[in-house]
Amino acid sequence: VRFAAADLALTDDEDVVARELDRLLDEVWARGPGAEDDPALAQDELWTRLRGWTSLAERPLPEQCVALELIGAHLVPATFPATVGLLAPLLRLVSTQLFAALVDGRLRGTAGVLEGSGRSWPPGGALLGAEGAEVVALVEGTTVHLVVPGVVERAASADLTRSFGRVTVASGDALEPPRHLDEAHLEHWLACAAVALAADMAGGARALCGLAVGHAAQRVQFGRPIGTFQAVQHRLVAMTMLAQRAAAAVQYAAAALEAGGPHATAAAHVAKGVAAQAVARCGRDALQLHGATGYTWDNDVHRYLRRGYASDAAFGDRHWHRARLVQRIVEAEAHEEDQERSARHG
Amino acid sequence: VRLLGPTDAWAFRDELRAFLDERCPPEALGGLGRAAVGIPAWARSWQAELFDAGWLLPENPRGLGGRDASATELLAYTEELAARGVLRSVHYPGYGIVGPTLTEFGSAEQHQLVGPALRGDDIWCVGMSEPDAGSDLAALRTRARPVRDGFVIEGQKVWTSFAPWARFCLCYARTNMATPARSAMSVFIVDMASPGVEVRPLRQVTGTAEFAEVTFDGVEVPAAALVGGEGEGWRIALAALTFERRGLWLEWLSGLVCAYRALLGRERTRGWRPAVADELAALYEEVLSVFALGMAGFARRGDPGLGPHSLLKLAVSELAVDLMELAVRTGYPTSLSGPDDDPVLGLEALLRSLGDTIGGGTADMQRNAIAARLLPRDPTAAR
Numbered sequence: 001v002r003f004a005a006a007d008l009a010l011t012d013d014e015d016v017v018a019r020e021l022d023r024l025l026d027e028v029w030a031r032g033p034g035a036e037d038d039p040a041l042a043q044d045e046l047w048t049r050l051r052g053w054t055s056l057a058e059r060p061l062p063e064q065c066v067a068l069e070l071i072g073a074h075l076v077p078a079t080f081p082a083t084v085g086l087l088a089p090l091l092r093l094v095s096t097q098l099f100a101a102l103v104d105g106r107l108r109g110t111a112g113v114l115e116g117s118g119r120s121w122p123p124g125g126a127l128l129g130a131e132g133a134e135v136v137a138l139v140e141g142t143t144v145h146l147v148v149p150g151v152v153e154r155a156a157s158a159d160l161t162r163s164f165g166r167v168t169v170a171s172g173d174a175l176e177p178p179r180h181l182d183e184a185h186l187e188h189w190l191a192c193a194a195v196a197l198a199a200d201m202a203g204g205a206r207a208l209c210g211l212a213v214g215h216a217a218q219r220v221q222f223g224r225p226i227g228t229f230q231a232v233q234h235r236l237v238a239m240t241m242l243a244q245r246a247a248a249a250v251q252y253a254a255a256a257l258e259a260g261g262p263h264a265t266a267a268a269h270v271a272k273g274v275a276a277q278a279v280a281r282c283g284r285d286a287l288q289l290h291g292a293t294g295y296t297w298d299n300d301v302h303r304y305l306r307r308g309y310a311s312d313a314a315f316g317d318r319h320w321h322r323a324r325l326v327q328r329i330v331e332a333e334a335h336e337e338d339q340e341r342s343a344r345h346g
Numbered sequence: 347v348r349l350l351g352p353t354d355a356w357a358f359r360d361e362l363r364a365f366l367d368e369r370c371p372p373e374a375l376g377g378l379g380r381a382a383v384g385i386p387a388w389a390r391s392w393q394a395e396l397f398d399a400g401w402l403l404p405e406n407p408r409g410l411g412g413r414d415a416s417a418t419e420l421l422a423y424t425e426e427l428a429a430r431g432v433l434r435s436v437h438y439p440g441y442g443i444v445g446p447t448l449t450e451f452g453s454a455e456q457h458q459l460v461g462p463a464l465r466g467d468d469i470w471c472v473g474m475s476e477p478d479a480g481s482d483l484a485a486l487r488t489r490a491r492p493v494r495d496g497f498v499i500e501g502q503k504v505w506t507s508f509a510p511w512a513r514f515c516l517c518y519a520r521t522n523m524a525t526p527a528r529s530a531m532s533v534f535i536v537d538m539a540s541p542g543v544e545v546r547p548l549r550q551v552t553g554t555a556e557f558a559e560v561t562f563d564g565v566e567v568p569a570a571a572l573v574g575g576e577g578e579g580w581r582i583a584l585a586a587l588t589f590e591r592r593g594l595w596l597e598w599l600s601g602l603v604c605a606y607r608a609l610l611g612r613e614r615t616r617g618w619r620p621a622v623a624d625e626l627a628a629l630y631e632e633v634l635s636v637f638a639l640g641m642a643g644f645a646r647r648g649d650p651g652l653g654p655h656s657l658l659k660l661a662v663s664e665l666a667v668d669l670m671e672l673a674v675r676t677g678y679p680t681s682l683s684g685p686d687d688d689p690v691l692g693l694e695a696l697l698r699s700l701g702d703t704i705g706g707g708t709a710d711m712q713r714n715a716i717a718a719r720l721l722p723r724d725p726t727a728a729r
Binding site: 005008227230240249256259333 | 417639644716
């Protein structure tokens, strides 16, 4: 295994994305109560404001992850993260034309892996962001089907902020002929998708820390803000630690995938696992710090928590990634052993 | 945000690799398991050699153990040290705390002490903790009474690392008993050979005695021994703790990575056990994410506050204990057999990692410092 140094300071471009997108989302995505009742409608309105940002898909992965982290922190509906985080890295590998349309903001959609191709997710076959998709990329083994979705049926989901849909594909819906994807490209796409979802979860974890810190600073009990109690402070620190580690792991994995090499997939497994743990733990802790207020429907804590659970399940839950990580480590160590042996005999 | 590639800082890296290949003593390799007792001769000459070659603190100017390294070069330096588990020094206070503290707050005359402190020619100890002032530094009672030519110091320090070998002590004392310590504390350079200084080594959980009880019984120091001004002690203490934590996590991160690699290698050599492999993968998630947190910490290295450095010190020191526990309980019999323990992955290294969660401020005090950053104006988070 390798620990390569990384420069995790934001570049000027990344900094611009972070500030501009944050400002835009503050301005156009002030979610009112009930917004989750019709995410499809909400995302149609929002999509017109966000479609200009799909050009991020041809930017380096760390820059994309800066944006996807904000998308998670702002609880943005499915279309944008599915288009940029899941579909774009696949189209980039198999269709120059469709990828160009996506980058221009003329194409939105999603991607998933068909059941029976050895990877049983998305669970139950429901695709993140299928509603409103203009193209759906379905991976079956090493074949990619590029289809115009026929009927899309809303799937029940824990996630209130992003819709999932089941797509019925009829013959004749193919947009382009099926493409073959070699194993290395397939791995790369899966790693990109995992890191995109990890960025969303890291954003959720950060937002939960913000909610908790804000509440602890203003909620007065026993005659003082609860944030002055050490037990509360240490819980906030534990949350902050997890959220910052998740954010760093995501940026590191994005940088590693951008640079390429066998080490990158391991970093992606780590990012997905660490971010899933962070958002789940931060959700529980934020709920605890809010007390009963945190258990009300109007409070956003459960939205982040639900979204986190759904992201954990999508594109390999943390156990799937952990199992793959074990394989990677054993392979890397076997490689090391070979090298040691040839060094001894050579 | 990007991974450093082979072309980044390549000349710097080439030179460093060649230097380490040729000069690094075998005792200085091996991650967290600093099995050295006291300050052995190899460690002294290795630190001096690193200093002279500009490889001890590459970000420093030439002549002060560095070579004006850029941010990218510093990242490459960390990666190389982590890959080999290179230990730069076995006594931290001189180059980690005293050097930067005197650089920032010392007089022109005191600046002369910086070079020898960094190079390790002078061994330093830091006199902060007292029997009734551990985490609560403001409760310290050691007193510096002004006299005609200077001060007379009276009091007791405890858990003072490297005091048995130290030539100097950076000593925190009250110059005013009436006002609160935050405005009444001052810092002095005390020659440990002065009449009235007594050092009684304290045996640690490792069985050796690297820290000590130090009493100052009417110890006279000249006026020139005062660092900064009278009453500047609290401000200096906060800066010194920041230097300390900043340096510690950097040092331990490379040890952590190296120990993790050694642990993987050991399990592979003995044959993979599925349950252990799973735990090692879980630990890999932790080590890589803390390593990434460290890389992010570099990006904020100039940050003057304690918060980010405390977060990293906490993350690295606690993870090191997790790692060492896993190493010991998956490493029977060579991890628990006593003197023949594996120096990198044995009990000795585990016990030392426990010490690292206390030294430089306990884990809970780190949490207080981090919380003070999250929620400003909290009176309980002084240190």
